[in-house]
Amino acid sequence: MEEILKGIKAGEERAVARAITLIENNPSERERLLQGLYPLARLPYLIGITGPPGSGKSTLSEKLIRAWRARGIRIGVIAVDPSSQSSGGALLGDRIRMGDVAVDQGVFIRSMATRGALGGLNPVVFDTVLLLSAAGYDYILIETVGVGQNEIDIVNLANTTLIVTIPAAGDEIQSLKAGLMEIGDIFVINKADLAGADRMVLTLEQMTALEGATEESWLPPVLKTIATSGEGLPGLIEGIDRHYQYINKYGLLEEKRKVIIKKQLISLLEKRLKERVLEPLIGSAEFKRAISRMLNFEEDPYTLVEKLLQEKGV
Amino acid sequence: MAEQKIKVLIAKPGLDGHDRGARVIARGLREAGMEVVYTGLRQTPEQIVRAAIQEDVDVIGLSILSGAHSYLFPEIMERLKKEGADDITVIAGGIIPEQDVGALKELGVKMIFNPGTSIQEVVDFIKKEIQG
Ligand SMILES: Nc1nc2c(ncn2[C@@H]2O[C@H](COP(=O)(O)OP(=O)(O)OP(=O)(O)O)[C@@H](O)[C@H]2O)c(=O)[nH]1
Numbered sequence: 001m002e003e004i005l006k007g008i009k010a011g012e013e014r015a016v017a018r019a020i021t022l023i024e025n026n027p028s029e030r031e032r033l034l035q036g037l038y039p040l041a042r043l044p045y046l047i048g049i050t051g052p053p054g055s056g057k058s059t060l061s062e063k064l065i066r067a068w069r070a071r072g073i074r075i076g077v078i079a080v081d082p083s084s085q086s087s088g089g090a091l092l093g094d095r096i097r098m099g100d101v102a103v104d105q106g107v108f109i110r111s112m113a114t115r116g117a118l119g120g121l122n123p124v125v126f127d128t129v130l131l132l133s134a135a136g137y138d139y140i141l142i143e144t145v146g147v148g149q150n151e152i153d154i155v156n157l158a159n160t161t162l163i164v165t166i167p168a169a170g171d172e173i174q175s176l177k178a179g180l181m182e183i184g185d186i187f188v189i190n191k192a193d194l195a196g197a198d199r200m201v202l203t204l205e206q207m208t209a210l211e212g213a214t215e216e217s218w219l220p221p222v223l224k225t226i227a228t229s230g231e232g233l234p235g236l237i238e239g240i241d242r243h244y245q246y247i248n249k250y251g252l253l254e255e256k257r258k259v260i261i262k263k264q265l266i267s268l269l270e271k272r273l274k275e276r277v278l279e280p281l282i283g284s285a286e287f288k289r290a291i292s293r294m295l296n297f298e299e300d301p302y303t304l305v306e307k308l309l310q311e312k313g314v
Numbered sequence: 315m316a317e318q319k320i321k322v323l324i325a326k327p328g329l330d331g332h333d334r335g336a337r338v339i340a341r342g343l344r345e346a347g348m349e350v351v352y353t354g355l356r357q358t359p360e361q362i363v364r365a366a367i368q369e370d371v372d373v374i375g376l377s378i379l380s381g382a383h384s385y386l387f388p389e390i391m392e393r394l395k396k397e398g399a400d401d402i403t404v405i406a407g408g409i410i411p412e413q414d415v416g417a418l419k420e421l422g423v424k425m426i427f428n429p430g431t432s433i434q435e436v437v438d439f440i441k442k443e444i445q446g
Pocket residue numbers: 052053054055056057058059060094097145190191192193194225226227228229
């Protein structure tokens with residue numbers, strides 16, 4: 001463990017990579033790792049990129065990374081893909097689009113499978129973010145496929161969330177409205193070389209404008225890109241810069257961090273309380289007795305619960 | 315939940331533009347419960363080794379059609395050694411002439427599968443190699 005920590009501090013890729021595996025695989029080692037890591041961690045800038053499968057998230061990421069590298073920014077990438085429900089395996093294909101940036105010394109890319117439980121995704125990603133920050137990466141880019149709950153998870157973490165879609169038909173816009181609209185800081189209509197991009201921009205603009213913007217609130221821009229050719233990329237990079245300035249101006253980076261930390265503490269407390277209080281209680285003789293008393297209508301559940309908790313001293 | 319998944323990098327070094335075989339293997343390994351990082355076509359030895367290290371894979375599977383194995387493999391194995399990552403199991407598949415097999419194994423390539431190999435054989439080999 002000491003060795004891994006020293007390696008992380010020195011920015012050694014092998015140590016960083018090994019540590020991520022520990023975070024993914026080994027709960028007890030992970031705890032020890034995080035205890036050693038916390039004093040080294042910093043507050044990185046987190047960019048989430050999400051949207052439907054194949055919308056061009058990785059191709060855009062590659063272009064963004066290139067631009068940020070030109071400014072000397074060190075970038076960690078966490079690319080999350082779903083695990084197969086039937087086999088538990090996963091195909092992690094986001095590196096296909098990474099080209100040269102994958103060998104850039106200032107870039108660290110890690111692919112990660114969701115491993116089923118989405119609730120379990122967040123802590124693993126969060127700890128990996130801490131780890132990458134401790135290893136000296138300034139920006140952390142998290143790519144997730146936007147189907148279902150994932151994109152809500154990502155917004156719990158990210159400081160700036162990009163929603164990447166493609167020109168689409170009306171009913172798909174409806175589904176956007178349902179989930180993604182509220183969480184996007186920047187909307188990207190990628191594949192603007194396909195028909196219908198302008199109409200899509202208009203529709204999304206109307207929808208974001210409905211949310212209304214005051215001076216201190218952010219009106220999410222709707223931007224067109226062609227990730228493959230790089231068209232529209234300067235505009236996107238500028239949009240991200242503006243959002244970064246915005247969140248800094250209003251202290252939102254710290255505020256977000258507070259929210260995340262609070263959530264993390266609460267979920268950890270819940271877990272420990274479950275392990276130390278709830279589970280032993282459920283296994284106890286008093287609990288069995290309570291069930292039979294309820295079965296026979298000898299006592300009501302509310303009274304019983306209070307008694308059970310009192311016996312445990314809670 | 316402590317979940318120990320076998321993680322495999324499937325890479326396609328060399329210049330030829332077909333990766334159907336590599337994709338089939340990648341999908342087959344996923345169906346066997348492995349986590350498969352697929353990096354796509356025309357990967358340089360540097361890209362392959364860097365990806366293997368960052369992804370912390372247990373196995374590198376190289377798919378080769380172009381006959382370029384005789385210079386690509388030595389560079390890959392050398393880079394792995396230099397990075398202290400030569401504990402990663404390297405296997406290969408594709409069209410590799412019989413007379414080259416010995417030299418590749420000497421370099422440290424654990425297994426060479428010829429084109430007729432079933433995915434199950436590859437799965438079994440990897441499981442035995444990694445889980446013992
Ligand atoms: N025509 C067109 N194709 C694009 C554009 N951007 C990306 N593509 C293509 O769309 C396909 C998917 O791109 P990716 O970047 O892998 O998309 P992704 O959203 O990361 O995909 P997943 O991670 O699988 O969800 C690739 O074949 C890209 O070359 C674009 O602007 N126009």
